[in-house]
Amino acid sequence: MHAESLKLAAQWEQELGDPRQSDALLCFADTLREDEAEVFPQTSLEQLRRLGLFDQLVPSRLGGQLQEPERILTLSRILSRRDLSTVIAFGQTLLGSLPIWLAGSPAQQAAHARSLRAGGLACLALTERAHGSDILSTEFRVEAEADGQHLRIQGEKWLINNGSRGASATVLACQHHADGRKELVLLRLSRPEPDADPSWHSLPKNATHGIRGADISGFALQDHRCLAADVSLPRQEPALNLVLKTLQISRILCAGFSLGATDTLLRLTLEFASQRQLYGKTVTQIPAARAKLAHSYARLLCNDLLAQACTRAIARLPAELSVLSPICKYQLPVSCEAVARELAQVLGARHYLRSQDALGMFQKMARDLQVVSLFDGSTQVNLGLLAAQLRQLQPTLLQCWQEGSSAREALLEDARALLRSEAAACDWPDSKDLRLSSQGQDRLMQAYLVWRREPGACEGAVSEEGAVASALHALDQRLQQCLSEIEQHFWVQRLPVDSCAAQQLAVDYARLWSACALALAWSFAQESSSTVAAPQLDSDLLLEGLRQTLPDLRIPACEARDQRLLEAALSCVKQRRLFSLSPLPAAW
Ligand SMILES: Cc1cc2nc3c(=O)[nH]c(=O)nc-3n(C[C@H](O)[C@H](O)[C@H](O)COP(=O)(O)OP(=O)(O)OC[C@H]3O[C@@H](n4cnc5c(N)ncnc54)[C@H](O)[C@@H]3O)c2cc1C
Structure with a gap:
């Protein structure tokens, strides 16, 4: 993310404060009370207006500060750590605004900007x-x-x-x-x-x-x-095109809701598990609980990477959002919901209590989180959109694997721009930059394939030994299998895109995309030592991320790895950092 956005993110966290304290803006106690009473979060939205956050939704040409897509993702995430009811009303305002920014007349844009800057909501x-x-x-x-x-x-x-x-x-x-x-x-x-x-x-x-x-x-x-x-x-x-383009952007930005809520679920559970004494030890020392915490942490960081890559693509690869946005909107909310279920087991009976202390936030966040996979196109709708593009994607990908690509360096450069933790991508696309179909292009997947054809040709390539080498080999094979299933299904048998088999192929492709992005990001992280003060994408995270994203790779679980991942998660809590590969300080 751009340095200016990182600075703002730190400032917002500081201004919003520790939500467990009653004097914090958007404090948990008020949020829980309002939720119980089903009260609209008008007071919280008023706080956001006072902090100038509505300006972040308005393009700079109209006097606002909407600049870097990742900044919006991060703002949404910071607010979602505190209260999804508030941020979903706020985020919906951006959703209602995107068609106006993309295609409204100058007078409509000016009127809309005035309304938002005065704290008016949209839909x-x-x-x-x-x-x-x-x-x-x-x-x-x-x-x-x-x-x-x-x-x-x-x-x-x-x-x-x-x-x-x-x-x-x-x-x-x-x-x-x-x-x-x-x-x-x-x-x-x-x-x-x-x-x-x-x-x-x-x-x-x-x-x-x-x-x-x-x-x-x-x-x-x-x-x-x-x-x-x-x-x-x-x-x-056509209006339908404009709606589809709007949703290409908003579906990616929905990731902020899931990431923020899951951050709170994990933080609450880690704090509980590291203090709760049972049988003369803490819950974090019980192997099954430790594994769930470690796996949740790894999964959240992998989701963070997926969200970052897709959000940067809004600026860097707008013509491919027809592919990336359903991948992100399918994969991320579903995965965060799975994390919530795992963490509920670690928290035990308390996850079921609507208590008014901080732990009472767990049940609210876990309930609230489920809405993300419903709106802006449900999980099924997004899988359908992806399934409809697999036929066109397959030949280009197969060619990359079999013959390589003359655009190898450009593909890898694009992938670096999406995946390096230091990367930043600032512009918002115009409507003409967005496409309803990527015309068979998925540059990140192509980058993975050209890298794997010649891994040694990468700058700073490291020798892949042992567990990493066999995991990447299994990933290559799984991807080849998926490509041949797509060929069989769509080119040979010409089966319909709404068949169950097509939906399953879309699930496979979305998971493979996340796994390939993770593997590429890992390889880029090896090229130079990162100076970013955030968790590193090391081989522990790579292996655990691949293991969970694609269970059929049969990567073995490892208790020592779980222990190291748990320590990394606890250190994020202690050092007050978000669970993110970006250096994002947390007020709590
Ligand atoms: C909290 C909340 C907020 C919302 N906010 C908004 C909003 O601001 N603006 C707005 O316009 N809408 C909003 N919605 C509506 C939301 O987008 C709808 O849920 C959506 O339109 C789908 O409708 P449906 O869930 O009733 O299912 P239906 O579309 O009636 O679908 C019924 C069944 O068919 C399946 N199905 C439908 N289409 C497909 C497909 N293409 N492929 C495979 N299966 C399919 C579904 O998965 C489901 O199982 C909101 C909904 C909720 C719950």
């Missing part, structure tokens, strides 16, 4: 009660009036985060033209003051399993009238 309203993920069936109806200037709108959007509190809503609608044509369009609607306009009706909040204070509601419009120039986003490209 992206795609879902309708009758259609769920099937957004092509959108019914929310728009018609132009005879004067050609006004629109008349009716319909309902349901299950919308910030649905009744957002100052604005970015809405996917279906325009019915006079000639009978129907067209999906995007609108930026300003919500009128409550009760000021009978044509706008806010739906009641839905009670939810987690993020209980969140405003998961919606709105229904009846003959709502507005000026087309104010609300219709310019149609330089």
